[in-house]
Amino acid sequence: MTDSLLISASIFVVTVALLIIRPYKMNEAVFVTIGAVAICLFGIVSFTDIISIIDIVNGAAITILSTIVMSIVLESIGFFRWAAFNLAIKSQGSGRALFWYINALCFLMTMFFNNDGSILITTPIIIQTLNVLNLKTHQKIPYLLSGALIATGASAPIGVSNLANLISLKIVGLDLNAYATMMLLPSMLGLLSISLLLFYYFRKNIPVHIPIIYRESEEWFHQSAHSPSSIKRLHPLIAPPNTTQPSTNRIDWRMFVMCIVIVILTRVSFFILQPLGISTEWPAIVGSLCLIALRWFKKGIAPTDIVRKTPWHILLFALCMYIIVYGLYNAGLIDIIINQLGGLVAENRFNAIFIIGPLLTVMSNLFNNLPSVMIGTLSLTEMDLEPYILHAGYFASIIGADIGALILPMGTLASLIWMHILKENHIHFTWRKYIKTTLFVIPISLLISLVSLYAWLELFY
Numbered sequence: 532m533t534d535s536l537l538i539s540a541s542i543f544v545v546t547v548a549l550l551i552i553r554p555y556k557m558n559e560a561v562f563v564t565i566g567a568v569a570i571c572l573f574g575i576v577s578f579t580d581i582i583s584i585i586d587i588v589n590g591a592a593i594t595i596l597s598t599i600v601m602s603i604v605l606e607s608i609g610f611f612r613w614a615a616f617n618l619a620i621k622s623q624g625s626g627r628a629l630f631w632y633i634n635a636l637c638f639l640m641t642m643f644f645n646n647d648g649s650i651l652i653t654t655p656i657i658i659q660t661l662n663v664l665n666l667k668t669h670q671k672i673p674y675l676l677s678g679a680l681i682a683t684g685a686s687a688p689i690g691v692s693n694l695a696n697l698i699s700l701k702i703v704g705l706d707l708n709a710y711a712t713m714m715l716l717p718s719m720l721g722l723l724s725i726s727l728l729l730f731y732y733f734r735k736n737i738p739v740h741i742p743i744i745y746r747e748s749e750e751w752f753h754q755s756a757h758s759p760s761s762i763k764r765l766h767p768l769i770a771p772p773n774t775t776q777p778s779t780n781r782i783d784w785r786m787f788v789m790c791i792v793i794v795i796l797t798r799v800s801f802f803i804l805q806p807l808g809i810s811t812e813w814p815a816i817v818g819s820l821c822l823i824a825l826r827w828f829k830k831g832i833a834p835t836d837i838v839r840k841t842p843w844h845i846l847l848f849a850l851c852m853y854i855i856v857y858g859l860y861n862a863g864l865i866d867i868i869i870n871q872l873g874g875l876v877a878e879n880r881f882n883a884i885f886i887i888g889p890l891l892t893v894m895s896n897l898f899n900n901l902p903s904v905m906i907g908t909l910s911l912t913e914m915d916l917e918p919y920i921l922h923a924g925y926f927a928s929i930i931g932a933d934i935g936a937l938i939l940p941m942g943t944l945a946s947l948i949w950m951h952i953l954k955e956n957h958i959h960f961t962w963r964k965y966i967k968t969t970l971f972v973i974p975i976s977l978l979i980s981l982v983s984l985y986a987w988l989e990l991f992y
Contacts, residue, residue, distance in 0.1 A: 535575050536862035542569050543855055547897055550941055553962070559941065560844035560851070567851035570858040580861065584853050588901070590812045592846050595944070597815035598648035601794060603837050604822040606655055608787055608830070615659035622664075626738035627730075629664075630674060633657055634726050637678040641685035646933075649682040650945045654952045664741050672960060673733035676968060679949040680725055680937050687718035687933035687980075696904070696929055703908060703925045714926055717987055721934050721980030728972040786829045793821050842951045849901065849944050856902035865910050873914040880923045881985060887911070888927035888981045892935025896942040900932040907932070923988055927981060935977045938969045 546566035550559055570576050576584075605611065618636070622629035636656070641649035657678050661671045686696065689711050696710070730737070797818030801811050823834050872890070876883045887907065894903040907928040911921055936942030940950050940962055953960050 533863060535573075536859070536864070538573050539570065539575055539855075539858040539862045542566050542573075543859060543897075546855060558844055559947065560848040563848050563851040563855065567854040570855055575858040575861055576854055580857060581854065584850070584857055587905075588850060588853055590810050592849070593812035594645075594815045595647050595846070596841065597812070597819040598645070599651055599841050600819035600834075600837050601797075601822055602648070602651035602655070603840050604819075604826050605652065605790060605794070607826065607832060607836065608783065608790060610787065610790070611652075611655045611659050613787075614656045615663055618656070618660045619663045622741070624741045626670075626741050629660070629741070630677065630730060630737055631726075633660075633674050633678050634681050637682035638685045638722065641682050642689065646683045646686040646943070646945045647948060649685070650679060650949050650952070653678055653682055654949055655956075658952075658956050658958070666738070666741070668958065669736055670738055671958065672964075673729065673737050675953065675958070675960075676965070677726065677729045677733075679946065680729065680969070680972070681722060683937060683943050683945040683949075684718075684722050684725060684934045684976075687721070687929060688715045696933070703912065703921060705922065705925070713922070713988065713992065714929065714984075717926075717980050717983035718930060718934070720983045721930065721976045724976035724979045725934075725937075725972055728975060729968075732968060732971055783829065786825065789825060790822055793818055793825070842948060845944060845947050845951060848941075848947060849899065852899045852941075853902045856898045856906065859898075860906060865906060865913065868906075868910045869913055876911075876914055876924060877916050877920060880920055880988060883916070883920045883924035884927040884981055884985050884988075887924040888931045888935065888977070888984075891928040891931030892938070892977060895932045895936035896939040899941060900936040900943050903936075904928060904932045919988075919992065923984075926984055926988075930977065930980045930984060934980055935973065938966065938973045940965055 543566070546562055549562040553559065553562075567576075571581070614636075618629065618632055621632055633653075637649060637653045640653050654675070657674055658671075661674060797814055800814035800818075804814055823837070826832050827834070868890075872886055876886055891900075891903055891907045894907065897903075898906075908925060911924045911928070914921075916924065933943075937946065940946045950960070950962075950965075
């Protein structure tokens with residue numbers, strides 16, 4: 532082991548240890564920033580490297596920021612509140628039904644936006660729904676955690692739902708259609724396994740029946756767009772029919788529809804413009820600016836709340852973690868992976884899947900999945916593999932990075948954003964409790980996904 536690799540590995544190990552222990556409950560970005568600065572001071576990552584790293588991650592960062600802007604605007608116009616009320620009504624007092632509705636919502640939102648955007652939009656919806664139903668904290672966790680894991684893992688079935696997937700697709704020479712054909716079934720089975728295992732794990736905390744309070748309210752009618760006969764529960768914060776609510780609590784339905792149309796068009800434009808060589812950040816910027824302008828014009832709300840509510844430290848975390856991992860890359864990590872595993876991976880498809888999948892799971896949980904996918908993909912392309920083995924290894928790496936990465940909160944940017952949202956809403960949920968649950972759920976689901984991938988590719992490809 533070279534001196535630079537030893538130094539890089541030592542800095543990395545200390546950084547990860549501090550992230551897990553989190554002394555004095557300091558923000559996770561602090562430790563990663565210190566580690567990144569140390570890597571640079573030792574000269575392992577140069578200023579030129581940092582410019583290259585920024586060039587790699589800026590598109591992803593801009594797209595994530597644009598999605599955050601969209602979620603803040605949607606929240607301010609009442610979208611989360613409206614969705615929460617409708618979820619509460621749809622569940623009809625069944626805690627179990629609510630669990631599956633929330634899982635379905637989070638899956639669909641990731642398909643429609645991306646995993647980070649889904650977390651930003653669905654978590655506030657879930658929190659408001661659970662507040663509407665007046666659930667206790669321990670009863671909220673099954674819904675919140677299952678929603679987060681499904682929203683994050685649901686980026687595996689289609690490449691466009693995760694920016695890391697899109698970047699690495701170009702490296703291995705696959706298009707979105709080929710990706711979906713080979714990955715949809717294996718990853719869907721993995722997601723189903725996550726939901727079923729979480730339902731079993733939290734079976735005692737999920738209420739079979741949520742008490743219903745039969746009351747009617749004009750305000751509820753205005754917020755939920757349901758007839759009075761369908762209104763079955765009233766949030767304690769909603770005033771009785773004769774109470775005048777502030778106008779800011781009411782939904783401007785015309786503006787509501789216009790905002791949803793802008794969001795839909797922004798998402799569709801990703802697919803339309805990508806073949807033309809226009810990267811995702813540009814339509815994302817245009818869409819978010821349109822939402823800001825529309826809200827400012829219609830409601831007179833300046834974008835100062837966006838600056839205040841954006842979790843900037845999450846983006847700093849991602850950049851600094853990438854710098855630390857890039858230091859490992861400069862110190863020869865890829866050469867070690869190729870030398871130690873290249874021969875085994877090249878033997879057959881089975882080895883490629885069951886070596887690369889677990890490897891990327893470990894790397895993603897320790898390094899974060901975005902830089903891990905890049906290291907894994909670059910390693911695969913330098914192993915001189917047959918195309919069918921290269922593709923099998925790549926798909927296994929995506930499963931490891933999208934599903935396997937869920938074991939630790941720092942495995943994905945979406946998980947960190949989720950933890951931030953919980954903290955902002957005063958919901959106490961520690962890393963220890965998170966890991967205790969995911970250690971039961973994720974390894975089994977990962978194995979099911981990898982076995983399904985191998986069987987699917989053997990049968991049809």
